[in-house]
Amino acid sequence: MNALLTDLYELTMGAGYVLAGKQHEVATFDLTIRRLPPNRGYAVAAGLAQAVEYLLNLRFEEEEIEYLRSLSQFQHAPEDFFTLLREFRFRGDLFAVPEGTLLFAGEPALTVRAPIFEAQLAETYLLSTIGYQTMIATKASRMTRAAEGRAVVEFGTRRAYSPEAGVIAGRAAYIGGCAGTSNTLSGMRYGIPVFGTAAHSWVQSFESETESFRVLQKLLQEGTIYLIDTYDTMEAARAVANLGKPAFGVRLDSGDLVALSRDVRRILDAAGLSECKIMATGNLNEYKIGALIADGAQVDSFGVGTDLVISPDAPGMSVVYKLAEIQSNGRKRFTAKFSEDKETLPGGKQIFRYEDRDVLGCSWECPSGEADALIEPVILEGELVRPPLAIKKIRDYTMRQLKRLPEEYHHLESPAAYPVVLSEELQNLHRSVKESHQGAL
Amino acid sequence: MNALLTDLYELTMGAGYVLAGKQHEVATFDLTIRRLPPNRGYAVAAGLAQAVEYLLNLRFEEEEIEYLRSLSQFQHAPEDFFTLLREFRFRGDLFAVPEGTLLFAGEPALTVRAPIFEAQLAETYLLSTIGYQTMIATKASRMTRAAEGRAVVEFGTRRAYSPEAGVIAGRAAYIGGCAGTSNTLSGMRYGIPVFGTAAHSWVQSFESETESFRVLQKLLQEGTIYLIDTYDTMEAARAVANLGKPAFGVRLDSGDLVALSRDVRRILDAAGLSECKIMATGNLNEYKIGALIADGAQVDSFGVGTDLVISPDAPGMSVVYKLAEIQSNGRKRFTAKFSEDKETLPGGKQIFRYEDRDVLGCSWECPSGEADALIEPVILEGELVRPPLAIKKIRDYTMRQLKRLPEEYHHLESPAAYPVVLSEELQNLHRSVKESHQGAL
Numbered sequence: 001m002n003a004l005l006t007d008l009y010e011l012t013m014g015a016g017y018v019l020a021g022k023q024h025e026v027a028t029f030d031l032t033i034r035r036l037p038p039n040r041g042y043a044v045a046a047g048l049a050q051a052v053e054y055l056l057n058l059r060f061e062e063e064e065i066e067y068l069r070s071l072s073q074f075q076h077a078p079e080d081f082f083t084l085l086r087e088f089r090f091r092g093d094l095f096a097v098p099e100g101t102l103l104f105a106g107e108p109a110l111t112v113r114a115p116i117f118e119a120q121l122a123e124t125y126l127l128s129t130i131g132y133q134t135m136i137a138t139k140a141s142r143m144t145r146a147a148e149g150r151a152v153v154e155f156g157t158r159r160a161y162s163p164e165a166g167v168i169a170g171r172a173a174y175i176g177g178c179a180g181t182s183n184t185l186s187g188m189r190y191g192i193p194v195f196g197t198a199a200h201s202w203v204q205s206f207e208s209e210t211e212s213f214r215v216l217q218k219l220l221q222e223g224t225i226y227l228i229d230t231y232d233t234m235e236a237a238r239a240v241a242n243l244g245k246p247a248f249g250v251r252l253d254s255g256d257l258v259a260l261s262r263d264v265r266r267i268l269d270a271a272g273l274s275e276c277k278i279m280a281t282g283n284l285n286e287y288k289i290g291a292l293i294a295d296g297a298q299v300d301s302f303g304v305g306t307d308l309v310i311s312p313d314a315p316g317m318s319v320v321y322k323l324a325e326i327q328s329n330g331r332k333r334f335t336a337k338f339s340e341d342k343e344t345l346p347g348g349k350q351i352f353r354y355e356d357r358d359v360l361g362c363s364w365e366c367p368s369g370e371a372d373a374l375i376e377p378v379i380l381e382g383e384l385v386r387p388p389l390a391i392k393k394i395r396d397y398t399m400r401q402l403k404r405l406p407e408e409y410h411h412l413e414s415p416a417a418y419p420v421v422l423s424e425e426l427q428n429l430h431r432s433v434k435e436s437h438q439g440a441l
Numbered sequence: 442m443n444a445l446l447t448d449l450y451e452l453t454m455g456a457g458y459v460l461a462g463k464q465h466e467v468a469t470f471d472l473t474i475r476r477l478p479p480n481r482g483y484a485v486a487a488g489l490a491q492a493v494e495y496l497l498n499l500r501f502e503e504e505e506i507e508y509l510r511s512l513s514q515f516q517h518a519p520e521d522f523f524t525l526l527r528e529f530r531f532r533g534d535l536f537a538v539p540e541g542t543l544l545f546a547g548e549p550a551l552t553v554r555a556p557i558f559e560a561q562l563a564e565t566y567l568l569s570t571i572g573y574q575t576m577i578a579t580k581a582s583r584m585t586r587a588a589e590g591r592a593v594v595e596f597g598t599r600r601a602y603s604p605e606a607g608v609i610a611g612r613a614a615y616i617g618g619c620a621g622t623s624n625t626l627s628g629m630r631y632g633i634p635v636f637g638t639a640a641h642s643w644v645q646s647f648e649s650e651t652e653s654f655r656v657l658q659k660l661l662q663e664g665t666i667y668l669i670d671t672y673d674t675m676e677a678a679r680a681v682a683n684l685g686k687p688a689f690g691v692r693l694d695s696g697d698l699v700a701l702s703r704d705v706r707r708i709l710d711a712a713g714l715s716e717c718k719i720m721a722t723g724n725l726n727e728y729k730i731g732a733l734i735a736d737g738a739q740v741d742s743f744g745v746g747t748d749l750v751i752s753p754d755a756p757g758m759s760v761v762y763k764l765a766e767i768q769s770n771g772r773k774r775f776t777a778k779f780s781e782d783k784e785t786l787p788g789g790k791q792i793f794r795y796e797d798r799d800v801l802g803c804s805w806e807c808p809s810g811e812a813d814a815l816i817e818p819v820i821l822e823g824e825l826v827r828p829p830l831a832i833k834k835i836r837d838y839t840m841r842q843l844k845r846l847p848e849e850y851h852h853l854e855s856p857a858a859y860p861v862v863l864s865e866e867l868q869n870l871h872r873s874v875k876e877s878h879q880g881a882l
Contacts (some may be wrong), residue, residue, distance in 0.1 A: 004626040008637030127599035158568035164605035196449030323642040411701040
């Protein structure tokens with residue numbers, strides 16, 4: 001299952017570790033948010049459940065092993081490597097912050113400690129699933145905030161970077177604060193509320209728009225949302241007014257949403273449909289949602305697609321997976337990288353969250369004073385010790401933390417930088433690793 | 442398989458079509474590139490093979506049907522709808538341009554003609570898989586061009602928007618001109634060359650960098666590529682020079698790539714390793730590749746990750762899937778959308794490619810003079826009539842077309858707009874649909 005869904009070099013290194021007799025050495029890798037994307041004051045950690053599922057199900061099928069054997073890169077690989085693949089299971093440890101945790105620049109989302117090839121192999125998948133879901137959950141939290149209490153629904157699968165990306169985007173968007181998703185599989189798989197009524201093609205497929213509305217009402221009744229911009233929006237709004245109850249609302253997908261929403265609101269109210277909601281869609285994002293509300297648009301909920309699932313104002317999440325410790329023959333060695341602009345910190349880590357700041361320390365430190373240690377054991381020696389939370393609980397946890405975070409870190413543009421300081425012990429460790437490395441040169 | 446990987450409204454509309462007795466009406470939908478992204482003179486069509494696989498395997502599992510039954514949206518759905526799901530297969534037609542075809546603004550990549558629910562259901566998946574792969578193949582073609590004959594390898598899975606997105610990104614990048622991918626599953630599944638040797642963690646896991654190089658050389662021999670920027674690049678280059686042959690090359694992943702590549706080149710040449718290649722990686726894209734070459738970097742190949750798989754300079758591909766015709770009781774009706782800024786053209790279409798321009802016409806037109814009709818039947822009445830080409834052939838086809846496309850459409854910034862004109866017949870049809878619609882209001 002997905003064992004080959006990894007960069008080839010994870011596998012060539014695996015063969016190399018066996019060749020060097022290092023396959024039993026225990027390595028510790030951190031998966032860290034190197035820096036926050038532009039205009040982000042925090043990140044909402046997401047994707048842990050998929051990381052856990054991946055690690056617990058990692059196996060190599062016989063045909064996958066045969067494929068590797070056929071590659072030039074494995075012509076000199078030791079036979080023990082293929083035996084290792086055949087017997088492969090993840091037998092290491094996973095430590096992580098719970099999904100929904102707010103993270104800041106330089107903080108790890110998870111730590112893997114395992115025999116070196118097991119930890120190495122997982123790099124590619126973990127970076128992708130944590131990076132992507134964290135990006136989406138963060139974006140969703142911004143849109144939800146901009147909507148000031150109005151519901152925001154994730155409609156992005158058609159714009160997602162591959163259909164499967166849409167399924168997990170629905171999950172991450174819900175964690176970040178969306179009310180639900182249009183992705184039906186995401187709804188079924190993760191237990192998320194699903195939304196959707198009809199498209200322009202529905203209206204077009206009938207000879208008369210009114211007839212298309214009538215059938216929709218019969219089907220969806222008090223859940224009916226009419227899409228009213230296929231031809232003439234005002235005309236369609238009057239048709240909705242004539243149909244009367246039951247109806248949930250109407251959706252506007254193009255045009256001047258401020259003016260249209262006000263005009264439509266008047267038509268609906270005049271027809272006694274004041275409880276009928278107006279939903280807006282069409283290339284929306286947190287900035288446009290904020291502007292619509294500021295400009296007095298009469299909108300009760302928003303559907304967001306493209307900008308939620310691809311986050312074009314801050315594409316990608318700068319996450320890295322770096323070796324921090326290695327243990328061989330009972331001796332622990334701390335490691336770091338000193339490349340220009342790409343330095344990393346040695347040693348397994350813990351995040352101590354104080355009232356007004358975070359301290360990034362070594363995993364074995366005790367905090368001074370009142371602090372929460374955010375990184376918890378999830379898998380120990382290949383066994384799940386902390387099953388993923390129900391998705392609703394994850395979302396509630398996100399909401400509680402966002403509420404506690406002071407205003408200046410929420411700003412949609414140029415938010416303040418949350419204070420994250422290194423513990424004295426981590427600073428000393430970093431210095432000593434750097435010095436001993438320079439001494440060795 | 443994947444039948445629920447769709448927006449919920451495709452399914453509510455399905456229930457509605459049954460309720461309205463319209464489920465046997467045959468609908469024609471176009472999947473069109475509405476406009477090209479900024480700085481793109483063309484798009485490389487990709488993703489058809491996945492579209493075909495999806496359509497041919499569409500089935501509803503019993504538990505999926507039960508899930509739908511449990512949703513509020515289907516409480517008033519007719520029982521015949523669930524029977525339709527249980528017996529569901531795609532029995533319609535798919536027409537498409539071959540993968541690797543260059544497309545321009547306003548041109549369809551494919552047309553689905555099927556009983557309306559079958560065509561409707563597929564919308565979400567088709568938009569996502571065609572949109573994403575087309576975006577990647579297009580981006581890859583730009584990077585390959587910027588590299589002026591040097592190999593460009595796709596290394597982006599860790600940065601892809603979900604791990605599965607990385608698998609199909611590898612495929613699309615190869616179609617667009619990349620030499621291969623680091624994604625092992627992409628290599629196995631699609632028969633694409635795979636690349637990769639070792640990461641920084643490989644070097645760090647050994648007490649000495651030189652020892653890590655020695656083991657890598659033993660494993661990979663003439664395929665060995667050393668990553669030399671973990672600590673001190675020049676130091677590492679001298680270690681590589683001392684190890685001598687066999688070696689394929691070295692990889693630079695940080696720092697001033699122009700200066701470093703020249704210094705490393707000198708060290709390698711002085712050691713008699715003039716055939717040893719230098720690969721550059723680290724946040725590269727077509728613009729940076731072009732600048733490196735212009736500045737005299739001694740680089741023989743490039744690895745590209747983030748910017749290839751997420752295309753941040755032109756995120757997303759504006760593809761739409763719109764109803765163009767509907768046939769009921771033997772009568773054909775043409776449809777279009779007249780929303781502001783989102784107009785669509787009626788009728789099934791054909792692209793006629795002349796030497797120096799494209800004519801977008803109706804599917805039943807015959808071209809005047811020498812033109813290729815690009816849209817071909819792929820599935821007819823649910824049966825595959827044109828199996829996907831081997832991936833290598835698709836790539837060759839892309840290369841041939843890119844070679845034929847005049848220079849001005851290749852410019853990486855502000856390329857010329859390729860002439861696409863509407864046939865007289867399509868213009869007339871559009872006018873008459875618009876008029877008859879306005880008459881009906």
